[in-house]
Amino acid sequence: MIIQNKIKSALLLFIIAILARPLNAQELPLFKNGDVVALIGDSITHGGSFHAFLQVFNATQFPNEKVSYYNCGIAGDNTPGTTDRVEKDILIHNPTHALIMLGMNDVGRWLYPGTKKVDQETLKKREEILKNYTKNMEKLSALLIEKGVKLIFTTPSIYDQTAVLERKNNFGINDGLIDFGNAVREIAKKHNAPVIDFNTAMLAVNKKIQTNDKTATIVGLDRIHPGDNGHLVMAYEIIKTIIPVAFTSTIEIDAKTMKVNSAKNCTVDIKSGIKKFQVLQNALPFPVKESLRTTEKLIPESGNIAREILSIKNLEEGKYTLLIDDIKVGSYSNLALKEGINLSRNSLTPQYKQATKVSDLCFEYRSTNDKLRTIAATEFRSLKEFNGPNTLEAKKAFLEAKNEKSKGKSWYFYEKKKAKEYFEVLPKKDSIIKALDHIRTEIYTANKPVTHTYKLIKI
Template identity: 40%
Template sequence: MRSLISSLLILCCLTSAAQQFKKGDRVCFVGNSITHNGDYWHNVQLYYATRFPQLDVRFFNCGISGDVTSGILRRMDSDILIHRPTWAVIMIGMNDVNRPLYDAKRKNEPGIREKQQAELSRYKKNLDSVIRIFRDKGIRIILQTPSIYDQTAKISTNNLFGVNDALKVCADFIRMEAKKYKLTVVDYWTMLTTLNAGIQKTDSTATLIGKDRVHPGGTGHLLMAWEFLRSTKAPAAVSTIVIGKDAAATKSKSRQCEITDMQRSDQRITFTCKEKALPFPLREDQLKVPQLVPFDDNINRQMLIFNYLKPGKYTLSIDGVEIGKYFSGELERGINLSTMRSLPQYQQALKVRALLQQSWALEGKLRMLRLIEHRYINKLPGHERLETVRKFYDSAHSHKPETDYVKKLFIQYLENKPEEAEIRRQWERSLDSLPALNKPVAHQFALRKN
C-alpha cells in the first residue's frame, strides 16, 4: 500500500508535458495595461527562471496601457517585431469594447446598441489582422481571452454593467480564432468569472479584480499565471524525492534530482540531494491563491517521500537546520517542500525573484517612454525632440493637479527620456547574473527518529 501511494504521487508529478517555451525563445507579451503592468506574465517568467534554470528564454513587455487592437497594428513594427519574437502572446479587448458605452446614463441613447456592436466588429477585424501578421512572419502565437470586468461586486465604483458580457463576446471570438488557426488559447475570462462568482457567494463585496473593476491585484494576476501555465501544459513538479529501501530504489523512483551519499537505518536517514529546479516563491499578496485553486498541485510540487519507515515521529533537517517534525504516515504520503518558505531552496528562489524585479523595474521605465510616445504624442509634430515635448507638457499638462495620472507620466518621461540609452543598457545586462543565481545547489537532508 505504501509503495502504491508513492507510485501514484510520482505519476501525478510526471503526467505534465514539456514546457511551452524552449531554449533561445523570445516571447513578446502583447496587450494593454494589464500586460503593461506585467504582473501575470512576470509570474510566468519567474516560473521559467526557477523551473528551467538554464533554459535562457527572453521575455518582452509589449503592453501599452489603454491600448486597443488598432494600436497594436500601428506599433507592430516599432514596438513588437523589433524584438524579433519567436512567440507572440496576445491579450486585448478590455479597451476595445469602449467601456463608457455601457454607462447606465447612456442606456436609452439613440443608436447605443449599434455603437456597441460596431466596436466589437472593429475588434474582431483588427484582432484577426494582428494574428495574420504574426502567422505570416512565422511567429508562433498564444491567444488569451481578456480578463474580466467585475460587474457583480457590490462596491461603490460606478458599474458599467454589460462590459463583462461584451468581453465574453471577445472571449468567444478568440476561441473561434484559436480553432480556426489551430492555436493554444488561455481562457482567463471563464476562469476569473467562475472564481469571482464563488467568492461573492459569501461576500458580495469581494472581488478578484481591483476596486476599479478592471485591473486585477496580486491574487488575480497569479491566478492568470496559473491558468496560463496549466493551459500550456507546464510541468507541475519541481522535483520528486523518493527515499526507498536502498540507493537503487531511491534512484529509480526519484525525478528531477540527483541523490548521493545515502545512508539508512531504522533511526536515521541521511543523503545529499541536488534538485534540477527551484520552487515558485509566493508574495504576501498572493498567498490566497492556493486556497482558491490547486496551485501547488498543478504548478509547485516539490515532493519529499520516505518509504518503509518504522511507525513513529521524526525530525527533518536540511543543511543542519530543523525543518519540522512529522509522523511516519505524513512522510510516507509525502510532504510538499515548496510550501515551506524557510527552506534554502525557497530562499534561493526569492533571490531569483529579487533579481527579476530589478529587471522589470528597468523595463517598466522603458515602457513608460513607449506609452507616452504611442498614446499621447504620436501625432505631435516634432515629438522626436524633447524640447517639443516639454513645451507641449507646459501648455497642456503642467497646470493640472499633482495627482493627475497623465501629468505624472509626462514628468517621468521628461526625466527618463534623456537617460533612455543608459536605462536600456542596464536593462539588457540586468539578468546577466541569473544563470549563476538560479542554478540549484546540493543540500544535506537528515531524518531522525524521535
C-alpha cells in the first residue's frame, strides 16, 4: 500500500511538473500547417507591414507549418464597413483565424479639436461613438465565430498626440482609442480570445524616442500611419503575446569531453571534434533589417526572442574564429564562447542569409497582395453606392464624378490615384491570385533548414 501511494505521489508530481512547464512555442505554434489567417483592419492593415513581419517570423521559426495570410484591410474602412463586407471579402478565404484591428476611423477624429476643454454635447457624442464601436465589434465577432473562425483581437494602434509635428494635433484622439481598446478587452473576455495591446507597446517606444527628440515618432507625420519601425513594434507585440519563442536554437558543447551537453531545436554531430562539427537547426533566424535595429532595441524583451545561442565550454584560453560553411562569421574569446554567443543577428551566417531570402519573399507576398486590396478597397468602399450597369465604363464615370466632388479635400489625389490603379489591376486579378499562391509555395520551400558545417579555429 505504501509503495502504491508512493507511485501515485510520484505520478502526481510528474503530471504537475508537466502542466507547470512554460509552453514551448516551438512545439505548440499558434498557427498550424494549413491554417488561414485573415488580417482585418483599415489603412494601417491595408498598407502596413506588421503582418509581413509576422509571416517572416512564422516562416522562419516554424518552417514546416505552412500558413496562408490574407490582408483584409481596406483604407478608410471602419467597423460597419467591415461588417458589411465580411462575407464577400473575408470569409471568402475560409480563414481559421482572424486578427482584428479597427478603430482609427471609428473614433470620430472631428470630435477632438485639440483643446483640453470640450462641451457636454461633444462628450456625449464620444460616448455614443464608443457604444456604436462596441456594438459593431460584437456583431463582427459573432459573424466570424458563427463560421468557426478563431478570433485574435488587438487594441488600435496609436494616434501620436505627443510628438511636435507640423500636422495639427487633435489632442485626445489616442485617449479615445484607449477607450476603444478597453472595449475590445471586454469583448475578447467574453469569447476567451487573446488581446494584443498595440497601443500601450507603441506609446512606450514613442516615449523613449521622444525623450531626446520631441519631433520623433514611430508613426508617420500624419500622426496616424506607422512606417516599418512602428509596424515592427506591432509585430513584436503579436509575437510576445501569442507566439513567445525564446530560442531558435541552443547548443552547448564541452570541448574537453567532446560531448554535446545540450542541443535544443537542432541536432549536432561532433564526430570530428570542435574543429569541425555539423549542425542542423529546426528553424532559421528571425531577420530584421539593419535600418530597423535601433527601433528593435527599444522594444522590451525583443532581445530575448528567437535567440540562436552557441556555447562551447572548456576551451583553451585565447581567441577563436568561427566559420560556418567556410564563411568567417566572427572571432570570439574562449570566455565569450563559454558564456554563449548569440548568432541571431549575425548577418554573415548562411542561416541568416537564407532567412533574409525568406523575408524578401514575404515582403514580395505583401506587395502582391496589396494589388488585390486596391480592387477590394475600390469595390467595397469607393463603389459602395454605385448602382449603374456592371461595366468598366460606367464604374469609371461614377468614380471620376465622385472624385471631382472631393476636389480640394486632403484625400482627393489619393482617391484619384487608387481609381486609376483599380482599372489597371482589375484585368490582372486572376494572375495576381496565382502569383500569391506561387510566392507562398516559394516561401515554404526557401525556409527549410539545411545542415551546416561549423569550424572553430584558434587564432
